[in-house]
Amino acid sequence: MQAWVSGRMLDLGTPKQRTLLALLVSQADRAVTTDVILEALWEGNPPPSAMTSLQAYVAKLRKVLEPGRAPRTPATVLRTCARGYVLDTGAVDVDVHRFVAHAEAGRRARDREDPRQALREFDAGLALWRGQPFAEVSGVPWVVPEVARLEEVRLSVVEMRCAALLALGAHESAVAELRAFVKAHPLREYGCELLSLAMYRAGRQADALDVLRTVQASLSEELGVDPTLRLQRMRQRILNQDPVLDWQPAPAPAAQPAAAVAGGVLPSHASAPSLPPDDTTGDVSVGREAAVRQLTEALAAAEARRGRLVMVSGEPGAGKTGLLRRFAERSGVPVFRGTCDERIAPSPLSLWKQVLRAADAAFPRRPAPGPVAELLKGVAAQATVGTDAAGGDRRLFDAVARHLTGLSGTGALVVILDHVHRADPASLRMLVHLAKSVPESRLLLIASYRSDEAQSLAGTLAALSGAEATRMELRGLTPRDTRVPAGAITGGDVSRRTAEGLCARSGGSPFLLREMVGLLAGEQRPDESGAGPVPAPDREVALYRVERLPEPAAELLTVAAVAGRYFDVEVVAEAASIGIDTALAVLDRAIAAGLIDEDGQRLGWFRFTDVLVAEALYATTGRMRRGRLRLRIEAAAGRAWATGRAAAGPAPAAIAPRT
Template sequence: MPYGILPVTETHASAVLGGSRVTVEFRALGPVEAVMAGRPVDLGAPKQRTLLALLVSQVGRPVTVDVMMEALWAGHPPPSAMTSLQAYVANLRKLLEPDRAPRRPATVLRTCTQGYLLDADATDVDARRFVEHAKAGWQARGQEQPQRALSEFEAALALWRGQAYQEVAAVPCVVPEVARLQELRLSVVEMRCAALLDLGAPEMAAAELEAFMKANPLREYGCELLSLALYRAGRQADALEVLQTMQIRLTEELGVDPRMALQRLRRKILNQAPSLDRHPTPVLPAPAGAGGPVAAPREGSAGPPPAPVADGEVFVGRETALRQLTEALDAARAGRGRVVAVSGEPGAGKTGLLRRFTGPTGVPVLWGTCTEHATAPSLWVWEQVLRAAATAFPQYPMPRPVAELLEGDTQRPADGTEPSGAALRRFEAIVRYLTGLSRSGPLIVVLDHLHRADPGSLRLLAHLAESVPASRLLLVVAYRSHEAPVLAETLAALARGEMTRLELEGLTPQDTRALASALLRREVSGRTAKELWGRTDGNPFFLREVIGLLTDDQRLDDPRAVPVPVLVREVVLGRIARLPRPSVEVLSVAAVVGRNFDIAVVADVVPVGIDAALAALDTAIAAGLIVEDQRRLGWFRFTHALVAEVLYETTGRLRRARLHRWIGAAADRAGTAERTAERTAGTAPHLLSAAEGSPAPAPRASLSIGG
């Protein structure tokens, strides 16, 4: 899977290598690229690029003429091969040292007795930085600094754009290095997921590891991490199935038994060993002298308020939502049960809010999470709630219909329907059991990710809600806002009682500053926080991922230059992949237009009729990716700048240049009848961007800018 490019300046490269001679940055974790003074270098003909890729793969080591001939002409060089090779070397020297005086010895691509070599001190190769980030991540995890470890692993993976040394990956002397880097990349993916588990994010780790294991089915450590992540995410059966599948695969394909760690993990899961429970490492600002210096606040600045911590995770903001939840719990304590519905976009922090709220209450909490990555039996989320109830209240006998549900003695259709009123009798038994438990004191029932619930679970929820007002139950459900239509009937049933709705929006710029300062363990300026907020709209998930890549002062000064984090990219692409193809095509063009776009211009470029373009956008709006501009008719907006960034980056450079040209022309046509200053200003950037593919639009861009 391709990863984003992590920009590195000459200053950073010098710092990495500990010297000051670095003049060229090479990107070899994908198609070979060279960057000088922040600008990409045109590397010329394919064979010339291949030669450079070979030299980069052996940086600091001589490459003989014979090896070059083999790589360039597959062992069958023509009579003019030596002349061509010398010409390629001469061209590369001009590109890499354009200011070198005539007859002055080359310092980047040097001649040696065996052939040629790239000077290691004058170059910075992303493959070396990848290894350094990986080592730093392992060191941080060994020092129980999971947030720093996650940041290092993210930075390492962000350097990948395809196969390492793509042009020469099959050359014999390069094959071992390609294999080493690929194996290291797989290990970094696993360690990144381990860091996610350390930070208490098993759902995120499980989603990544499931895809990883499909591509690498014999990775035993990946299997171990996936099983642990599934168990901590409340998917015990799935965790055991993963281990069983690995055992069968190893036995039948390789004739070996799983390593002891997998066998021990299986026994622990079967016994529900307490050691498997999540114990996230706190991510707190370290006191001075306890593990390294902490940046002191600037003089005259009060700095952001301290961030409270829940479950070892930094938590900020949400004061209004916490107050409303507390008021609902107080009502339940007084015998007036309440239902609270918490909604928000993906990554808004619904689960984090509920963990923060329930942690210090001292009230028993029965938590159920609806599964997404597997087809669960009917009432699966309620099984989790009822098992938690049996553990929390062992002194209260469980009614037989409830016990039968947990023991699996009943056949339950996937839609939750059962003949002869059996479902209603079971529902009544569950309702009496839960409301009865609340007689001795308030009780909180949480159903997370409700939008994934099966029909039977939703019917039971509606049935329980009718009895909540006369109990001491606080029933809290959480779901994604854009998934509300599938819950319309259930939400209507909940609304007939005493229900409080909480819609979580993005964090404020002040909360963003507090979160960044706590995670980075240093004060973050208001300007940096504002730029972080502008790029993420305060979405806590996006914020945490972007903040994790702010590893140096330069990035703190310009967080807009931080690449899209890998996990954010995968989440966004996963949501886009669920859209129909016409919607993806329209969104891809819209992302090149910009975060705000005129649908008439996009429809002209795609090209489709305006009605077809609007129909395609309806699906994206329903998915929460696009919103309509209420001030300008026909204009729309990506809900997050990062969504537009991901789409833009996944569009090839040549296609982007062509799209910019077409967008500029379409904007001109759209503005013919009534050419406004806004359309004029909006056309010029596209014409300038189009000039990368062809210089023809540049004069018109200059005229547009000039008015």
């Protein structure tokens, strides 16, 4: 921890004074109670004189931090608040905040395909690092999440910096940087992907393949998982010496037209210009004609000063982000986008800062009002933390609403908030607040979220119920829709029966369909049933959906998967040694998550609605355990049928080869 005033380094005093300052800086603009401070300074055992000592430390730090402050005037840096103290960043500059600002600026430059500017921003941010953040208090429970967040951002910036080097043709420099990075972080697959690409472009094909073999072995030995489909495709492309891997000079950055401005922090692998693009499923509008029509009608209403709020939901991989991106590209009006990165915990109002920065770029002659400008500088970012909707920073929220609706005065604007189920509470309160101003403006506000995580938005959705929001749920593609993208990936016609099989296995999910057909296309044509191995990304998604259910869910559904796609709950519960009431409670949650359906004809019978979930559970169960489970299922079924408990009819149909 170091501090300067007017270019002069300060003497921060004793270790406890330094620890106090580090704690306050780590929680900048947030009140830290004296109880937390005493716990941190004396490691849970403060002496009777601790409060007197704390007050002395505060007085000395104030004298050092504000040497020119007149006697008996209020402190502006280290302020007293209810039950504790707060460090006010309105009066100081914190390098941590500057690092995050450089990281976000670099991402924006990367997204507009300006690798030179991205590299400058990333270098400026990384130059601020001198070691572990907040080393004096890195073990304090309040500080641990912030340290982890900053470290994750730093690793992402290193990866994105190397992607920028590759985009500029600096392959050898990227190899040198990435070899050290991958050695320190061997399980970060994006870094390994970049290193293999850098080595290939540097004429080291064998070394590039060795990188992929090493990460595959590490993932298998340490985590028991396969590499992502991106790494598998990278290996195949290197073996085939695919021209798509060859370096092409980055295009000169063009000025962004107002109709195509988009802001937002994306995952580092989402749009890196130096990597070959993923295979696509063709036009994301296929099977989404009704959704596109609804969005187009909402935009037309906004043009007529009847602004709309549209809430778009769907299961993971349903194509929400792709649909909104395509709509934004074709809208013909300015689009401001904010998204929540699933790998990084959101900071307060981070979603709206992305939107407002994009608005600033699109309207340079319409400067943001004071409160909004303060938010973008980080001054007001923490002000809304811990408050409820009624007691939030109304001044800031009103200013944001006036600013965005004011910009729409001369023509329609679109604000897209993607993945709001991951948004911070302050961003959600801002969404509710702005929704009240939308109907009388030319603003089209679109928010997307995962339907299986709608519970985290229960309060927000309830608050929006009076906002006349349009609700859109993206459901699975039909077999007819499936034939178009499947044919585009395989490079030929796909029969109706094959499309039906693929649609059944993927549940109509564009993401799962793309991964499934992509894997099959690299090995063999899909057979008439659409069958084939469950791709690793699909398996991970399926198992993640099961892990989100209550504790006995994995065991119960594993037994059900061995039984078949259709199963009798009493038989499966007995075979799993789970009480029937517990089993029914688990199935209620599985039904709500869209994994299971109840048979409308036979009481007590259920079926997997998502075949890939059943197949993933079956595939990850060992052969010997599957055999033992079958014996228990058969015994339980025999007892059930003998006593007449089970409905008459054939045994459940198999969902996978019983080997």
